Amino acid sequence: MANLLVKPRGKHGHVTHVTPESAGWTYVGFDLHRLKPGETVSEQTGDREVCLVWIAGKGRATAGSDDFGSIGERMSPFDGPPHALYVPAGSNWSVTADTDLELAVCSAPGGGNHHAKLIPPGTHPPETRGKGSNVRHVNNIMPEDDGSAHSLLVVEVITPNGNTSSYPSHKHDQDNLPHESQLEETYYHRLNPPQGFAFQRVYTDDRSLDEAMAVEDGDVVLVPKGYHPCATIHGYDLYYLNVMAGPKRIWQFHNQKEHEWLLNA
Incomplete structure (x- = not known):
């Protein structure tokens, strides 16, 4: 099994590269680019679909024959919800940075009759989950009920300092619907x-x-299976971007029985 903790390889350029092959799994890919103004990154999607997420900064984007102009608003992932762009399989995309730009490339096997689509802030209502020191704030980017992708599920979460997240411990590693779905995750x-x-x-x-x-x-953490809670220390807020995909585009998780009592506490 691949090392589950993936460190960035530098501070500029293509700093993170996770493929199904490097992760030792089947579905999820994740890349991160840090660009200076005027720099461009572009790719063919091939047989995979892609969700581009503007983590921080602004950049001009094209997908296929569509020109989406300048995208992005926040200068930090802690400054509000993101802009994102879905690009289907069998297409291409290009982003040129207008400012310092941190761009995430989330990918999974493509299929179906999907089209390039801008996902601006507010497309899906924000959520607050948990109670007390388990509170976290969720921005859904590509949830399962939007029908806009073949296999990708993408969401970002802000966990306030000192809090736990992805907790009580849950997993989604069994293709056993309606009780649990099988999803890899970064x-x-x-x-x-x-x-x-x-x-x-x-x-x-x-x-x-x-x-x-x-x-x-x-850092990137790979979750091939099992439970995967996290916690941040006092004084430091935690942001994470989740990419999930599996044989079915459904997020159905199973709580660890030992900690499930916390949901009713």
Whole structure:
């Protein structure tokens, strides 16, 4: 199994590259580009669909024959909801930075009759989940009920300092609907202020997989299976961008029984 903690390879350019092959799984890919003004990144999607997420900064985008103009508003992932752009399989895309730009490229197998689509802030209403020190704030980018993709599910979460998230512990590694869906997942983490850190544990019931990681700004955590809670320390807010995909575009999770009581506490 691949190392579950992926560190960025530098501070500029193509700093993160996760493929199904490098992760040792089947569906999810994740890339991160950090561009200076005037720099361009472009790709063919091939047999995969893509969701571009403007983590921070502004950039002009095209997809296929469509010109979407300048996209982006926030200068930090902690400054409100994102702009995003869906690009189907069998197409191409290009983004040229207008400012310093941090661009995430979320990918999974494509299919169906989908079209390039801008996903501006407010497309899906924000959510607040949890209580007390388990509160976190959710921006759905491509949820399962929007019908705009073949397999991609994309969401970002802000966890206030000192809080837990993706908790009580849950998993989605069994193709056992309607009880549970099988989804691979990546977590792209950012901290505010950036010198902070958080923790994430990925583990199964039988502990055949059990890894606890100290997560720093810019790290990616791979979740091939098992439970995957995280927690940030006092003084540092945690942002993460989740990419999920599997054999069915459904997010149905199973709570760990030992901690499920917390939902009713």
